[in-house]
Amino acid sequence: MKVFQCSNCNFPVFFENTMCQNCGSALGYLSSSNQIISKYTNQSTWSINGQHYGYCQNYALQACNWLVPVNHTSGFCDSCNLNRTIPNLSVPEYFERWQKMEGAKHRLIYSLERLGLPVQSKFEHEVSGLLFDFLSEEDARAEGKQVMTGHANGVITILLAEADAVSREQIRKSLNEKYRTLIGHFRHEVGHYYWELIFKNNDNLLADFRAIFGDERQDYSEALKRHYANGAPANWKSYFISQYASCHPWEDWAETWAHYLHILDALETAYYFGLEGKPKLNNSPHMDIYPVFPYDNEMSFKRIIDAVSPLFYAVNSINRSMGLSDVYPFVISDAVEKKLEFIHFTLQNYRKNLA
Ligand SMILES: [Zn+2]
Ligand SMILES: [Zn+2]
Ligand SMILES: [Zn+2]
Numbered sequence: 301m302k303v304f305q306c307s308n309c310n311f312p313v314f315f316e317n318t319m320c321q322n323c324g325s326a327l328g329y330l331s332s333s334n335q336i337i338s339k340y341t342n343q344s345t346w347s348i349n350g351q352h353y354g355y356c357q358n359y360a361l362q363a364c365n366w367l368v369p370v371n372h373t374s375g376f377c378d379s380c381n382l383n384r385t386i387p388n389l390s391v392p393e394y395f396e397r398w399q400k401m402e403g404a405k406h407r408l409i410y411s412l413e414r415l416g417l418p419v420q421s422k423f424e425h426e427v428s429g430l431l432f433d434f435l436s437e438e439d440a441r442a443e444g445k446q447v448m449t450g451h452a453n454g455v456i457t458i459l460l461a462e463a464d465a466v467s468r469e470q471i472r473k474s475l476n477e478k479y480r481t482l483i484g485h486f487r488h489e490v491g492h493y494y495w496e497l498i499f500k501n502n503d504n505l506l507a508d509f510r511a512i513f514g515d516e517r518q519d520y521s522e523a524l525k526r527h528y529a530n531g532a533p534a535n536w537k538s539y540f541i542s543q544y545a546s547c548h549p550w551e552d553w554a555e556t557w558a559h560y561l562h563i564l565d566a567l568e569t570a571y572y573f574g575l576e577g578k579p580k581l582n583n584s585p586h587m588d589i590y591p592v593f594p595y596d597n598e599m600s601f602k603r604i605i606d607a608v609s610p611l612f613y614a615v616n617s618i619n620r621s622m623g624l625s626d627v628y629p630f631v632i633s634d635a636v637e638k639k640l641e642f643i644h645f646t647l648q649n650y651r652k653n654l655a
Contacts, residue, residue, distance in 0.1 A: 301410060301565055303572040304329075308338035315410065316403060318365045328355055328367040331378055331413055337367065345370055356380050361389065363402040374423070379409040381421045385433035387460055394436045397463035401434055404482035408490060411561050414568070414595045416651045417494065422454055430493055433457045449485060451492035458485065476543065478629040484558055491557030492550065498650055505646070509553075512642045516549040523548040539635045556639045562628070563608050563640070564594040570611050577614065589614060597651065601644040605637060 304313050311322035313336055318327055325338035328346060330353070337353075339346045346353040351369055356377035358364035366377035374381055380402075387394040412419050422429035435457060440447040449459045461467045462485060472480035499506050510516070527547035532540070540546045545555035570591060577589035592599065592607040609632070616626040632640070 301407065301569055301572075302334065303569070304336040306338050307335060308340075315407065316365060318359070327365065328353065329365050330367045331410075334414070358402065361395075361399070363399050364406065366406070378413070378419050379406045381423065382409075382419075382430055382432050383434070384422070384431040384455070385435065385439070387434055387436040387439060391436070393464075394460060397460045398434055400463040400482060401458060401460065404486050405432065407483055407565075408486040408561075411487075411565055412490065415564070415647060416595075416597070416654070417647075418497075418654070427454075428497060429454055430490070431455050434460055436460045449489065451489045454493060454496070456486075456489045456493065458489070478542075478625075484562075487558035487561040488554045491554035494557070495550065495553050498646060508642070508646075510549070512639055513552050513556075514549040516553075518548065520548055520550065537631065538633050541630060541632070541636045541639075552639070556636065557643055559630070559632075559636075560640050560643045563604065566611060566615075566628070567592050567594040567604065567608055575611070577610075579610070579614070586610070587613065597648065601641045604644070605632070605640065 301315060304315060304317075305311065306313050306320040306323060306325060306327060308325045309320060309323040311320055313320060313327060315329065315336070317336070319325070320327055320338060323338070324341065326341050327336050327338055329335075330337050330346075330348065337346055337348060344354075346367055348367075353367040354370050356364040356366045356368050356379075357375040358377075358380045364377060364380050366379060368375060368377050376383075382405075387398055389395045389398065409419055418428075420429040422431045431454060433455060435443070435447060437460070440459060447457060447459065449462060450457055462471075463482060468480055468482075499509055524547055527544070532543035532546040536543055536546045540552060540555070541559050542555050545552040570589070571593050574591060575589055576591060579587045579589075581587055586606070587610045589610045590607060592603055594604055612628040616628060619625065619627050
């Protein structure tokens with residue numbers, strides 16, 4: 301993600317900040333210009349290019365710092381306007397978990413907007429739009445059947461328990477996963493949504509998809525059952541980014557898509573920090589770290605993939621020196637690289653067709 305600055309005093313600030321620690325200005329994020337914009341605390345609204353802005357309604361719940369025009373119909377920003385169900389916020393632990401979810405979701409929406417993808421709510425686009433249901437254990441029980449985190453027809457259901465670090469770690473261990481994060485969930489699930497938007501009803505593109513990821517018409521629930529009964533094939537690492545990706549082409553797509561978003565976000569952050577480096581290694585120019593702005597529409601995939609491996613190697617090494625686990629605990633095989641490349645080209649073409 302971009303490194304933001306207070307527009308009043310240039311102090312570096314985080315995407316989530318609502319107040320500049322240096323000059324005391326109130327801060328809000330304007331998605332249309334991708335900036336954090338400051339306002340003196342005695343001014344009632346932000347005045348930006350002749351238009352008045354205020355915080356999104358969820359600012360009052362300490363769940364959002366995005367700006368919306370004061371006469372905006374819903375009063376919700378692009379990210380909060382995607383919420384259909386939120387948990388009972390009078391339960392303190394649900395409230396806290398939902399705030400964490402919103403933190404991850406806002407970062408997801410940031411990436412999608414940088415990628416030039418449509419971010420539309422089903423409230424305005426009933427057929428092609430997106431919505432989120434955040435369900436507490438209570439809500440899930442009330443639904444009767446077993447509710448899981450997942451995507452169906454543009455609705456992403458997220459179980460709130462995932463925002464609890466202890467239960468997330470338990471699930472991670474039980475599934476033998478190397479990495480389980482909130483942002484990872486959001487990136488994965490939204491991958492299913494964009495798969496439908498891009499491939500459904502597009503036979504030519506589907507043929508290309510099947511050539512790389514396999515035929516998604518194979519029985520999905522059987523595939524999941526088989527996966528949970530037998531696990532991934534022994535050689536999964538040569539072909540898939542994760543064990544779960546091996547269960548069905550849809551999950552392979554969503555897992556690989558999530559990694560594409562991980563990679564782009566990491567590269568963008570490094571770019572804004574101006575990270576460059578020549579590791580003290582013998583004869584290893586391919587390990588040089590150089591800045592790449594990954595959202596440049598003409599950016600070649602090769603530059604992205606070449607730039608990211610030394611970067612991950614460096615940050616993994618720093619984490620290891622702190623006794624922490626790797627930031628990026630994955631190896632990208634040649635087969636996975638081809639899948640990532642396919643996602644890169646698919647998105648480049650998709651954007652061209654939108655323009
Ligand atoms: Zn400031
Ligand atoms: Zn909002
Ligand atoms: Zn999935």
